Amino acid sequence: MPRESDRIAHPWGARTPYGPGRPWPVRVDSFLQPGMSAEHIERWVPTASLLHSNGDAMDIAVADGRIVGVRGRAGDRVNRGRLGPKDLFGWQANHATDRLTTPLVRDGGELVACDWDIAMARIVTAAKSLLGERGPGAIGFYTSGQLFLEEYYTLAVIARAGIGTNHLDGNTRLCTATAAEALKETFGCDGQPASYADVDHADVIALFGHNMAETQPVLWMRALDRLEGPEPPRLVCVDPRPTPAARCATVHLAPRAGTNVALLNALLHEIIRTDRIDRDYIDARTVGFDELAAQVATCTPAWAAGICDVPARKIEHAAEVLGEAERLLSTVLQGVYQSHQATAAAVQVNNLQLIRGMLGRPGCGVLQMNGQPTAENTRECGADGDLPGFRNWQNDRHVTDLAEIWNVEPTRIPHYAPPTPAMQIFRYAEQGSIRMLWISGTNPAVSLPDLARIRSILGQERLFTVVQDLFLTETAQLADVVMPAATWGEKTGTFTNADRTVHLSDKAVDPPGEARPDLDIFLDFARRMDFRDRDERPLIAWHDPESAFEAWKRCSEGRPCDYTGLTYDRLRGDSGIQWPCTAQAPDGTERLYTGGITWAAPDVCETYGRDLVTGAAVSETEYRALNPDGRAVLKAAEYLPPHEDTDDEYPLQLNTGRTLYHFHTRTKTGRVPQLNAAAPDVWVELSPSEASRHGLAEGDLVEVTSPRGSLRGRLRITGIRDGMVFVPFHYGYWDTPAGDQPGADGGGRAANETTVTDWDPASKQPLFKTAAARLTLIAPGDGAIAPAPTTGASAPVHPRTIPPTIGGPAAVAVHTTDVLEGGAR
Numbered sequence: 001m002p003r004e005s006d007r008i009a010h011p012w013g014a015r016t017p018y019g020p021g022r023p024w025p026v027r028v029d030s031f032l033q034p035g036m037s038a039e040h041i042e043r044w045v046p047t048a049s050l051l052h053s054n055g056d057a058m059d060i061a062v063a064d065g066r067i068v069g070v071r072g073r074a075g076d077r078v079n080r081g082r083l084g085p086k087d088l089f090g091w092q093a094n095h096a097t098d099r100l101t102t103p104l105v106r107d108g109g110e111l112v113a114c115d116w117d118i119a120m121a122r123i124v125t126a127a128k129s130l131l132g133e134r135g136p137g138a139i140g141f142y143t144s145g146q147l148f149l150e151e152y153y154t155l156a157v158i159a160r161a162g163i164g165t166n167h168l169d170g171n172t173r174l175c176t177a178t179a180a181e182a183l184k185e186t187f188g189c190d191g192q193p194a195s196y197a198d199v200d201h202a203d204v205i206a207l208f209g210h211n212m213a214e215t216q217p218v219l220w221m222r223a224l225d226r227l228e229g230p231e232p233p234r235l236v237c238v239d240p241r242p243t244p245a246a247r248c249a250t251v252h253l254a255p256r257a258g259t260n261v262a263l264l265n266a267l268l269h270e271i272i273r274t275d276r277i278d279r280d281y282i283d284a285r286t287v288g289f290d291e292l293a294a295q296v297a298t299c300t301p302a303w304a305a306g307i308c309d310v311p312a313r314k315i316e317h318a319a320e321v322l323g324e325a326e327r328l329l330s331t332v333l334q335g336v337y338q339s340h341q342a343t344a345a346a347v348q349v350n351n352l353q354l355i356r357g358m359l360g361r362p363g364c365g366v367l368q369m370n371g372q373p374t375a376e377n378t379r380e381c382g383a384d385g386d387l388p389g390f391r392n393w394q395n396d397r398h399v400t401d402l403a404e405i406w407n408v409e410p411t412r413i414p415h416y417a418p419p420t421p422a423m424q425i426f427r428y429a430e431q432g433s434i435r436m437l438w439i440s441g442t443n444p445a446v447s448l449p450d451l452a453r454i455r456s457i458l459g460q461e462r463l464f465t466v467v468q469d470l471f472l473t474e475t476a477q478l479a480d481v482v483m484p485a486a487t488w489g490e491k492t493g494t495f496t497n498a499d500r501t502v503h504l505s506d507k508a509v510d511p512p513g514e515a516r517p518d519l520d521i522f523l524d525f526a527r528r529m530d531f532r533d534r535d536e537r538p539l540i541a542w543h544d545p546e547s548a549f550e551a552w553k554r555c556s557e558g559r560p561c562d563y564t565g566l567t568y569d570r571l572r573g574d575s576g577i578q579w580p581c582t583a584q585a586p587d588g589t590e591r592l593y594t595g596g597i598t599w600a601a602p603d604v605c606e607t608y609g610r611d612l613v614t615g616a617a618v619s620e621t622e623y624r625a626l627n628p629d630g631r632a633v634l635k636a637a638e639y640l641p642p643h644e645d646t647d648d649e650y651p652l653q654l655n656t657g658r659t660l661y662h663f664h665t666r667t668k669t670g671r672v673p674q675l676n677a678a679a680p681d682v683w684v685e686l687s688p689s690e691a692s693r694h695g696l697a698e699g700d701l702v703e704v705t706s707p708r709g710s711l712r713g714r715l716r717i718t719g720i721r722d723g724m725v726f727v728p729f730h731y732g733y734w735d736t737p738a739g740d741q742p743g744a745d746g747g748g749r750a751a752n753e754t755t756v757t758d759w760d761p762a763s764k765q766p767l768f769k770t771a772a773a774r775l776t777l778i779a780p781g782d783g784a785i786a787p788a789p790t791t792g793a794s795a796p797v798h799p800r801t802i803p804p805t806i807g808g809p810a811a812v813a814v815h816t817t818d819v820l821e822g823g824a825r
């Protein structure tokens, strides 16, 4: 029987409780445009969510050549039919009236409409002349976690073997570079060891800096259903904010920002001290235990309590829960990845799993999460600081192998240094060695730290900036050429979520105006540049998504992310399929490392690792000496204090993060009525005692100032830890009069006006969660209320004084649980 509910007010929908080891029951969610019903739908077209990393499978409803709604896919292993608020409502952004419909070029200081020939000719002319005058290092590419696998792979071949530049990275650098690095440091290779199905089996789930309820709402539904079923798992939650997970946790630890390594070392200390380790697993599968034990020997809970400002008894309690678990699943996200000592901390979570022998069995594993839907693809395809197919840039045999696949000389693939990370690409643009920067599907003028600096880099005369996107974003407004891109639902391609599940997203409708798929744009550029292989044949021989996918399959063959058992036809079945998918594993692979550590051997590993403090690459000789047999590496890390700490002038720790209803810089979600209304503007969070110390009240207009800049927002008083101020990072300027920067009053809106130019030495991920700031009252609230949702971590401490966030009739979606296994249609 279909039921209705307001999915802004009730983001996680109705419960379908289940017990350990049972399959997660089906619940199919759908939302159709008002006035539409199933009989109006002409076609249902398979896809998955493009607004977070969970990979929720869904079908797009098409009527009269338009997208008119979505429904979850009951048979899919990831969501079993469920959809989150962004999944349900986000498709409406495709219809926004301000979509880019023609290319634009800058003439006389203004962006003016033109045709594709003119736009492409400008790009090709600039690229050719820079190649001739300054060489490949003058050209850089900065891409997204929003495109498809086929597009990243094509871009990687263009950049690496066509142009020959080392400067290619994705905005996944801001998001999940640390996930990749942590997996590489421990297992010698990227790729998620665990599966979302481990939620079905775990008896303890530990969330480290992972606000799962707001970043992966459908995964949180799975956890909620376990929590309401028989034998629920216990939760350990590490987060400075009162997230929904923290409210359900057996133990909630809210440490000072930048102290994750101290906390994790204390947890490891306690688990080793109480001998809750799996000796046999450690001896058979790992190296480095003695060094790890020595490193944490003095890291007692009392020691960590002094650093983290968390009671020692709570740390002991958490260690007890983690140590007693029989099936332990740990998840990690931005609270670790965007913070001080990011990789060092994420690696300690891997260490925790390994010393407890919690890997490769149902319910046991680690999910080093992604934030973006196609982050995994950027990493696999080499568009995010890696060589395609998780190949090792330091291993000449891997480079030769890649050169064979592309039929080019190995010297044509730059591997004199690791691929350039995003923050360094922008630094090179600032210094003037990069003169052309091609930005696809991302908005660094809002998403990178220290925005005044980023705007000045992008606005330079000498930098030729190319942007391809759906809208005239803050970044596009600073570009020299803007290309209108097609998006999800308007083009075909595959994407892979955080637990290695590959989905196909088929084209459902035509893109608006002259907008083109990103793949077509890249292929057109390659053709006009006339890139050739060593036999003078076109370097890029594919011509559409499926032929690009087949080319990628060849590149992935024999590597961990082996796609050779997948085809577009197979992906049009009921469910997505997890890689590796091969002749030996035709149905995909649920968990990695079930029979041992597979990809850490020196000849096959993706990396030899890095020094976690300096970021210096470990040499092949050092790695062979450390890990000749290719076991998991237990890499110890010493706690070091954050670089920017609080002082009298900037007494608060500044934390930034995501809200449930938005994604990225609101490029899409800000144009979706239900999502925008739920969280329409930036706000500032403070604890009750911090608010009273500052003489501030709910709704006051305050200014957050750091040594870089400032922003203004209304105050929400929440259960966040004392000494911290939180600002959501989604808000920019495209919907303000100024358009691309703070207005004349200087009151910025973007969190990144204040964040610091600093990054983790190993993963090169910028730090968005460890800066210092102060607060100033600009105007009293006089009854105003902060535009913060009440449903997530920004819930007020005094709920009765604040109206709850609701969506009303416009946000009513339907769900049904009356469906046959695998077949809600």
Ligand code: SF4
Binding pocket: 145, 174, 175, 176, 215, 334, 370, 371, 372, 658, 663, 664
């Ligand atoms: S919103 Fe957060 S999780 Fe999502 S892509 Fe951005 S940084 Fe990653």
